[in-house]
Amino acid sequence: MRSLNLKYQKMNAKQVLIIVVIALTVLSCTDKSKDKNQDSFIKVENGIFIKNNQEYTFIGANYWQGMNLGAPKNGDQQRLMRELDQLQAIGVRNLRVLAASEGDHDMKYAIHPALQTAPGQYNEDLWVGLDFLLSEMAKRDMTAVMVMGNFWTWSGGFPQYLKWAGQGDIPFPQDEGYSWQEFTDYSKQFYTNERAQEMMNNHIAKTINRKNSITGTLYKNDPTIMAWQLSNEPRGYDVPEEYRAWTRKAAAFIKELDTNHMVCLGTEGNTPNVGAGINVLKDNDNPDIDYITMHIWAQNWGWFNPTQGEEVFQEAMQKADDYWADHVAVAKKLQKPIVLEEFGIARDSSSYAIDAKTNWRNRFYTYIFEKAVNSIKNNNPVKGLNFWSYSGEGRPPRPGEFWQKGDTFLGDPPHELQGWYGVYDKDTTTLEIIRESAKAIQ
Numbered sequence: 001m002r003s004l005n006l007k008y009q010k011m012n013a014k015q016v017l018i019i020v021v022i023a024l025t026v027l028s029c030t031d032k033s034k035d036k037n038q039d040s041f042i043k044v045e046n047g048i049f050i051k052n053n054q055e056y057t058f059i060g061a062n063y064w065q066g067m068n069l070g071a072p073k074n075g076d077q078q079r080l081m082r083e084l085d086q087l088q089a090i091g092v093r094n095l096r097v098l099a100a101s102e103g104d105h106d107m108k109y110a111i112h113p114a115l116q117t118a119p120g121q122y123n124e125d126l127w128v129g130l131d132f133l134l135s136e137m138a139k140r141d142m143t144a145v146m147v148m149g150n151f152w153t154w155s156g157g158f159p160q161y162l163k164w165a166g167q168g169d170i171p172f173p174q175d176e177g178y179s180w181q182e183f184t185d186y187s188k189q190f191y192t193n194e195r196a197q198e199m200m201n202n203h204i205a206k207t208i209n210r211k212n213s214i215t216g217t218l219y220k221n222d223p224t225i226m227a228w229q230l231s232n233e234p235r236g237y238d239v240p241e242e243y244r245a246w247t248r249k250a251a252a253f254i255k256e257l258d259t260n261h262m263v264c265l266g267t268e269g270n271t272p273n274v275g276a277g278i279n280v281l282k283d284n285d286n287p288d289i290d291y292i293t294m295h296i297w298a299q300n301w302g303w304f305n306p307t308q309g310e311e312v313f314q315e316a317m318q319k320a321d322d323y324w325a326d327h328v329a330v331a332k333k334l335q336k337p338i339v340l341e342e343f344g345i346a347r348d349s350s351s352y353a354i355d356a357k358t359n360w361r362n363r364f365y366t367y368i369f370e371k372a373v374n375s376i377k378n379n380n381p382v383k384g385l386n387f388w389s390y391s392g393e394g395r396p397p398r399p400g401e402f403w404q405k406g407d408t409f410l411g412d413p414p415h416e417l418q419g420w421y422g423v424y425d426k427d428t429t430t431l432e433i434i435r436e437s438a439k440a441i442q
Contacts (some may be wrong), residue, residue, distance in 0.1 A: 040223035041260045042143065044290045047335045049383050057376045059369075059438040060094030061087060062342060062389035064147070064155070065409035067098055067115065070136070071129030074113060081136055083392035083425070088140045090431050091438020094226060095137065096341055096386045099130060099146035099207055102156025104163070109153045109174055109415035112405045116156070119164050119199050128213055135214040138224040145341070145386075147266060148204055149231035151187055154413035157231070158190035159183075165195040174402065174415065184237055188277075191242040201253055204228075208257045220258040227262035227290065228254050234267060236277025243277060251288035262290035268342070269294035269327050272301050272319075281330045292334070292381075294327045295342035296320055298364065299350075306348050306360040313360070317367055324371060324382070331381035338381045343368055344388035344421035352400035352419035358430055365430060369437040376441045387434065391422030 042051045049056040069080040087095070103114030115126040137144055150157025159170045171178040171186055190196050208220045208228070219225060230250050236243030251263045269280045269292075284292045298304045304316035324340075331338040345364045347356035365387065375382035389411030396418035397407055403414035411422030423430050 058093040058384040060386035066133040070132035090435040102160040143226040154415040161196035229266040240277040292338040337383040340385040
């Protein structure tokens, strides 16, 4: 080292300057996103989202299929771009999307093709699909919540990791002979299975450190990403302490890898399903969790379905009000914003038919969107919402049946009957409700 220093001492100022410029150029080329303005990343300050030194609020959608549509070989990039344009036109600014899917050949009621087909083995076409999705969202000034896991089977998630870790076959509750209790008993093993957690952590690290093949930006340096989400609807059931311990480890792991982005849980909140093992206060009382999530599923929770009448609907909306208020109270206590990131209801008469009317859905959407708009305008903790979900141009080939390999991708995930909750591009009255709500918070 001493001889090297003597060599540099003999150089003139111009030569040294040239070397410094070359070195800086090389460093800058390793990641084109290093000079991104830190203000463009969404953060939480004083209980609100901040982006570019201004409060950030949004009307958003669930659009989990974006990665699959974006795949250059097996997707439909033209459809993806058209649907992003459609969402942008109605004021949607945020998309909740999958940044992970796991599925071996035998995985049922799940997305195929999957991003991860065996531990550490990936479908490169889908990686590029995710790159393409993020690059197109950036062009439209949209942000993404990146879902990294799933308690349910529809993206592989915990069940697939457990199967890979040697926990035996998955007891699919859609199959005759297995119950939802048997399935949840299986999936909750993830919280104590170190091998399954290690596989998921490997994927998390690979994703956060990925360089976008289109933009040249590392994911961890991409302000298009709003947050990393640990999982879709994780539940603790009768092992809440083990569940909570995992959330803390996983959130801390992400924060170690990425200092730019927020982290959230992806839970429903205090779901009325007795014994689900969720406590919105305890679960979110963690400095590595930046904001709170909640879901409202009036139909799934038995509050209302579109075959019932006005009286039951009004009772359901009162339950929604109470659920909302309980979670807002926790958000205020923790001084964190909250996002309603899932809600939906079936078409009239609970029909799966493509042309079935959406009168009840429109009433439910109007009620929920108005609550969100009022919250945003009155500086209450709910700062955004994502409706479930956008099916866009997609149509189910067999309405009311399960998704099969090769079927078009809808907003309805493969473990649910197709045509249930998804909003089509032709649902003009529903889309107008969304548009007017987005206008109201601009």
